[in-house]
Amino acid sequence: METLRFIGDNASLILYLTVQHISIVGVAVGLAILTGVPIGIAITQNRRVADAVLYVAAIIMTIPSVALFGILMPVLSLTGHGIGYLPAVIAVLLYSQLPIIRNTYTAITNVDPALREAARGMGMRPWQRLWRVEIPLAVPVIMAGVRVAVVINIGITAIAAYIGAGGLGTLISRGISQTDQRQLVAGALAVSLLAIVADYALLWTQRRLTPAGVRA
Amino acid sequence: MITLDNLTKIFNTSMGPVTAADRVCMEVAEGEVCVLLGPSGCGKTTTLKMVNRLIEKTSGKILVGGRDTDTIDAVELRRTMGYVIQQIGLFPNMTVEENIGVVPRMLGWDSQRIRKRAVELLEMMALSPAVFLRRYPRELSGGQQQRVGVARALAADPPVLIMDEPFGAIDPINREVIQDEFLKMQQTLRKTILFVSHDIDEAVKMADKIAIFRGGKLEQFDSPDNVLAHPANSFIADFVGGDRTLKRLRLLKVRDVLNADSPSVRADESLDIAVRRMHEHDQGHIVVTDQDGRPTGCVLLADAVGRHGAAGDHARALPSPVRLDADLRGAVSSMFTHDAEWLPCVDEAGIFRGQITQRGITHRLGDTYRAAAHAAAVPADDGRPVAPQHFRGAAE
Numbered sequence: 001m002e003t004l005r006f007i008g009d010n011a012s013l014i015l016y017l018t019v020q021h022i023s024i025v026g027v028a029v030g031l032a033i034l035t036g037v038p039i040g041i042a043i044t045q046n047r048r049v050a051d052a053v054l055y056v057a058a059i060i061m062t063i064p065s066v067a068l069f070g071i072l073m074p075v076l077s078l079t080g081h082g083i084g085y086l087p088a089v090i091a092v093l094l095y096s097q098l099p100i101i102r103n104t105y106t107a108i109t110n111v112d113p114a115l116r117e118a119a120r121g122m123g124m125r126p127w128q129r130l131w132r133v134e135i136p137l138a139v140p141v142i143m144a145g146v147r148v149a150v151v152i153n154i155g156i157t158a159i160a161a162y163i164g165a166g167g168l169g170t171l172i173s174r175g176i177s178q179t180d181q182r183q184l185v186a187g188a189l190a191v192s193l194l195a196i197v198a199d200y201a202l203l204w205t206q207r208r209l210t211p212a213g214v215r216a
Numbered sequence: 217m218i219t220l221d222n223l224t225k226i227f228n229t230s231m232g233p234v235t236a237a238d239r240v241c242m243e244v245a246e247g248e249v250c251v252l253l254g255p256s257g258c259g260k261t262t263t264l265k266m267v268n269r270l271i272e273k274t275s276g277k278i279l280v281g282g283r284d285t286d287t288i289d290a291v292e293l294r295r296t297m298g299y300v301i302q303q304i305g306l307f308p309n310m311t312v313e314e315n316i317g318v319v320p321r322m323l324g325w326d327s328q329r330i331r332k333r334a335v336e337l338l339e340m341m342a343l344s345p346a347v348f349l350r351r352y353p354r355e356l357s358g359g360q361q362q363r364v365g366v367a368r369a370l371a372a373d374p375p376v377l378i379m380d381e382p383f384g385a386i387d388p389i390n391r392e393v394i395q396d397e398f399l400k401m402q403q404t405l406r407k408t409i410l411f412v413s414h415d416i417d418e419a420v421k422m423a424d425k426i427a428i429f430r431g432g433k434l435e436q437f438d439s440p441d442n443v444l445a446h447p448a449n450s451f452i453a454d455f456v457g458g459d460r461t462l463k464r465l466r467l468l469k470v471r472d473v474l475n476a477d478s479p480s481v482r483a484d485e486s487l488d489i490a491v492r493r494m495h496e497h498d499q500g501h502i503v504v505t506d507q508d509g510r511p512t513g514c515v516l517l518a519d520a521v522g523r524h525g526a527a528g529d530h531a532r533a534l535p536s537p538v539r540l541d542a543d544l545r546g547a548v549s550s551m552f553t554h555d556a557e558w559l560p561c562v563d564e565a566g567i568f569r570g571q572i573t574q575r576g577i578t579h580r581l582g583d584t585y586r587a588a589a590h591a592a593a594v595p596a597d598d599g600r601p602v603a604p605q606h607f608r609g610a611a612e
Contacts, residue, residue, distance in 0.1 A: 120294075
């Protein structure tokens with residue numbers, strides 16, 4: 001009850017923090033798509049490179065977020081952005097690579113070889129094959145990777161509050177340090193809700209982007 | 217139209233070099249269907265894919281329409297050749313119309329022209345454009361997909377078609393239907409077609425020329441009838457099968473063995489006339505026809521002798537008539553089914569045109585063997601071996 005009252009009294013603050021949270025995840029995952037999808041496509045050309053890239057991305061994924069912030073801080077301090085928005089975005093960008101690169105790579109390599117053969121035999125150039133056949137067919141799986149990246153990183157961004165990046169984690173960290181259950185619960189609820197809403201919104205986008213001929 | 221000159225492909229594998237095509241030479245004339253045939257791993261598919269440069273050759277030359285394919289950009293070359301594969305490979309993200317339009321679009325056709333062409337091709341494939349243009353491949357049956365696959369290959373009206381076991385994944389009943397449709401289409405389109413198959417029956421049915429491969433070598437390149445009648449070696453004889461002479465039946469039409477000089481009698485003519493005609497032709501039966509010349513029954517000499525009246529009154533049931541343009545395999549099957557030594561033949565209008573007999577058919581099939589035996593016997597003058605006595609006997 002008290003929590004609800006707190007939420008009602010602080011609606012504008014919660015909204016502000018939510019927007020901040022979305023901005024970190026949105027910008028970082030957006031950049032991750034711009035880098036991860038081309039990398040995922042590029043590594044389909046060479047099995048050994050693909051294995052190496054996926055291995056590195058998997059290792060990044062295993063670094064605890066607090067440790068990653070710790071690593072980024074001294075490096076970024078050289079540019080004067082050791083704490084705050086920038087390290088948060090970079091961390092989320094790095095964590096997003098694995099699901100996006102891996103799903104892109106899997107989706108492209110799983111395109112039926114007969115389609116590739118038909119495309120080649122009909123005289124499509126490699127770019128035409130990619131744009132007109134392989135990418136359209138890979139979209140659902142790539143989007144599934146983006147969804148995973150977004151949901152994971154909405155959670156990770158909550159921790160970025162500790163390096164002053166703002167976002168809904170601010171409520172949680174304050175709740176802990178001030179032993180204020182209301183803030184803690186409100187922050188946790190907001191993060192969970194945001195993850196669920198974002199996942200559904202992306203699922204809808206995924207369906208819209210999937211070519212009609214392959215929609216389930 | 218397509219010339220392969222000492223075409224060779226050597227694959228470098230982890231187990232050393234493997235020769236997939238070994239100095240293959242052949243020539244396919246414009247408008248001909250050439251079937252590349254052989255067991256798996258014989259080099260037929262490799263040879264096929266070297267023609268549209270999906271596989272680059274190691275050495276030798278390929279001329280298409282007189283032009284060396286090395287002088288043409290591989291991608292441009294492929295756009296001038298229709299390509300059909302066993303797995304069909306329709307793009308699932310595109311509608312039937314978009315699939316057919318792939319090559320025309322790359323060639324810069326406008327969408328109006330592509331639509332018109334797609335409609336034309338679907339009609340040719342007996343698929344209603346109103347229903348199928350907007351469909352996606354997954355909404356089509358296997359047979360419909362393969363028809364669209366062929367339509368897609370024909371879209372830009374290429375002079376050459378490259379087909380890699382195109383009907384291999386279709387069930388046997390539909391396969392026969394699609395093969396027949398395809399042959400009918402080919403009669404008007406006259407494309408030059410290279411066609412890979414591992415099925416001798418399909419090859420005999422589709423081919424003007426058959427090229428049989430083994431271990432990368434072209435073992436025999438000849439007409440289907442010659443491959444069946446005169447296999448170049450024991451491998452080919454085994455491959456085409458012990459029943460190869462029966463397979464030749466499919467290559468012949470009823471009209472090829474027709475005896476047009478067969479007597480008939482109208483039902484209202486007298487039995488005496490019937491008997492006289494049977495004697496004139498030295499045969500024990502005569503076909504009875506109606507006023508228009510359609511066969512209705514037959515009279516046997518044994519039944520007619522010593523009797524009188526109209527021929528029609530003494531007629532027995534007739535073995536089922538066969539059409540002149542039917543293939544001989546069906547006709548012979550019908551003979552065996554009805555235990556008949558002869559069958560009456562009719563034209564499209566159902567008018568009696570003559571008969572075929574078991575003797576006539578075996579004689580016709582034997583022609584080519586007698587000719588070969590004769591040819592083998594002739595050089596006896598140069599001191600080479602004389603053909604066995606029974607062959608010469610058969611030639612006389």
